[in-house]
Amino acid sequence: MSSGTGVLAGDVGGTKTLLALYAVRGHNLQLLREARYASADFDGLADMLVNFLAGEPVAAAGFGVAGPVAGGRCQATNLPWLLDEGELSAVLGGVPVKLLNDLEAVALGLLQVPDGAFVCLNAGRAMEGNIAVLAAGTGLGEAILHRHDGNYSAIACEGGHCDFAPADALQDGLLLFLRERCGGHVSYERILSGSGLHLVYQYLLTRNPELPDVLQGLDGSGEDPAALIAQRGLEQDDAACRLALRLFARIYGQEAGNLALKCLARGGVLLAGGIAPKLLPVLSDGSFMAGFCDKGRFADLLRDMPVRVCLEPQAPLLGAATAAARLA
Structure with missing residues (x-):
């Protein structure tokens, strides 16, 4: 020993x-x-x-x-x-x-992360209870922090592979686009990941063919398409990139709301992973919370849940x- x-x-x-x-x-x-x-x-x-x-x-x-x-x-x-x-x-x-x-x-x-390493997207009403955890990066990871007798235990899950559920006509089209591209099953991870952002951008170009493609000529350059889309979208100098980021943020909010309802996350929702800190401006502009709270009769319950982004790698x-x- x-x-x-x-x-x-x-x-x-x-x-x-x-x-x-x-x-x-x-x-x-x-x-x-x-x-x-x-x-x-x-x-x-x-x-x-x-x-x-x-x-x-x-x-x-x-x-x-x-x-x-x-x-x-x-x-x-x-x-x-x-x-x-x-x-x-x-x-x-x-x-x-x-x-x-x-x-x-x-x-x-x-x-273990101090409060100063989080950015608040929604203050909500802080209560004791379960916490929903989502992390978009190379893929989409999900977990639940279950509170019992004053302590938390972590529950692993593979919720990122659950079926993507469109919330409007624009997303209906995205589902059909991805079903053809991906050969059948479309999960939330197909969208809420680096490669997913690239696919969202490609879909929006098919709906808006008049918009220029910032990725044209990028093949073989070694540059990450998702990183370029994020950069141009955050700089507000490309319409298709801006649209892609907003749609990405809204769907991220929708899935965060799904997990929050499933585990009744009165303790809040925490976003980790590599993507959220890089997309803070668009996550904070209302798109994410609009998707998060779009839950019909349970919208008020979602509004009461604190939502924060972790900046600690x-x-x-x-x-x-x-x-x-x-x-x-």
């Missing part, structure tokens, strides 16, 4: 993996050191851990992974890695190890470290 006192945390992604070592100070976590690795450079997580720790012992470890976790095992969604708690424990000297769905880790981490690591600290 290891004699280490720190806890090891990891945020395992298809492109990059972040590892960090934390000291546990009561209920607080103190970052000691961290490193970023290109996931494709390693055959598995075990080799990466050996490189990072270089023989330093730890008391416990937690890892957030994009993919469903069952029985202490997880097949990473965007990596050829099968992660196993027992095997990782052996690599770390027999210490306890916890694998978490990536959004489960994000949700736990948000509880370390939330996934903090959540994995929190899970590890509970084992140490």
Whole structure:
């Protein structure tokens, strides 16, 4: 058994993996050191851990992974890695190890983030209760923070893969467009992601052929289409990009409202992930909250729910470290 006192945390992604070592100070976590690795450079997580720790012992470890976790095992969604708690424990000297769905880790981490790292989209009425968590980035992750006896536990889910439900005629057309492009099933993740923003933009060009295509000639340049659409839309210098951002924000609000109703999120809604901080101006202009509250007879219930955006990129690591600290 290891004699280490720190806890090891990891945020395992298809492109990059972040590892960090934390000291546990009561209920607080103190970052000691961290490193970023290109996931494709390693055959598995075990080799990466050996490189990072270089023989330093730890008391416990937690890892957030994009993919469903069952029985202490997880097949990473965007990596050829099968992660196993027992095997990782052996690599770390027999210490306890916890694998978490990536959004489960994000949700736990948000509880550690100070209030100053959030931006308010809707003040609502702060109450004790469940919290809905959504994170749009490469995909759309969702989780629930369930409140019971004064404490929160994180519940992982795959709600981003639920069926997209159009709310008006414009979105009806988007569904038909995506059904043809995607070959059938259209989930919210097909829209609320980086690649989804690109698809929304392409759809709007088919409806407005008189508008110029800012992506023309971009193929092969290596530039991210979604990043360019966001940049031009936020700069207010391209009509199609502005329309795409507003439609994206409204649908993001609709799905956030869906999750908030399903878990009765009286404790509020938290947006994490890489997209929300970059699109704060459009999320704050009313489009998001219009979609969020568009729930018929339950509109007033949604208006009472606080909605905030997390600006802290370390939330996934903090959540994995929190899970590890509970084992140490």
